[in-house]
Amino acid sequence: MAGGEPTRIMIGVNESTIKGYPHPSISSRGAFDWILQKIVRSNTSGFKLLFLHVQVPDEDGFNDMDSMYASPEDFKNMTHRDRIRGIHLLEYFVNRCHEIGVACEAWIKKGDPKEVICHEVKRVQPDLLVVGSRGLGPFQRVFVGTVSEFCQKHAECPVISIKRRADETPQDPVDD
């Protein structure tokens, strides 16, 4: 049981709905901290963390209402800026892993988070998928949907959903 390939844990992370990029959401940060404290512990060489950030494309193609989009180049720049923002988000997690000495990888995909996460699980085949969850009640869930429930059902690997701590829940629990 000593040695061998490290346990590969994929973690879905996203930006804060309150503070925006580059700040991670409360539930992403909570899931990451939980994994470090409860699973990795002092065994830093036994694990590899795989951070996946899924960016949701705006339906109308406009991500920033302050900007003008008048040419194809404008859209290219916008996409470029999205990538930069995503990278800044991932930097938070990758930097912390380097400080602690845990191996990691991080990447960005576009699409519907729940579907992209399950697709990436199929492709990358981690040992475990971890997703943060806002811990919404049944009434709120009808409107916002939950990525964690979908992944619990459809991901082809074991899944842990980590709920936010009560003392970290913002005034509007849909925020994160």
Place this chain on the structure above:
Amino acid sequence: MAGGEPTRIMIGVNESTIKGYPHPSISSRGAFDWILQKIVRSNTSGFKLLFLHVQVPDEDGFNDMDSMYASPEDFKNMTHRDRIRGIHLLEYFVNRCHEIGVACEAWIKKGDPKEVICHEVKRVQPDLLVVGSRGLGPFQRVFVGTVSEFCQKHAECPVISIKRRADETPQDPVDD
């Protein structure tokens, strides 16, 4: 992150529907092996495993059709025999933990497994609950129910459900 209290992992275990006591079910054994290989790894002092076995009382009070129950003492003996069987099941897990050097506790409760497990999570407050799952399809689930789905929704701690490997699934997937 080194040292501190060990991570306490509760594991719900039951007997094999094919071989009966004292043999653990395929999914219980699978969940246990997965925890050792993927989470505990070489860090045996970082974890404590808590084995909970829930025995389902027969509705009519008869657990064994070969026996006669003619007096209150007969029923007491029956209950006693149930306890002995449960202890033999738990011995499998406790013995393996001792071989490996992982701290553990084990106990038996009576009742509806999904409700007792969630109640014990509330009482014992583990860091993580692990349940094995037969990985049944939606049609089979309607009839047999699944403990893992219920615990995912109602247990007051993070939950991992470990599905049986395809090559370990018996001819009738309801068996375990």
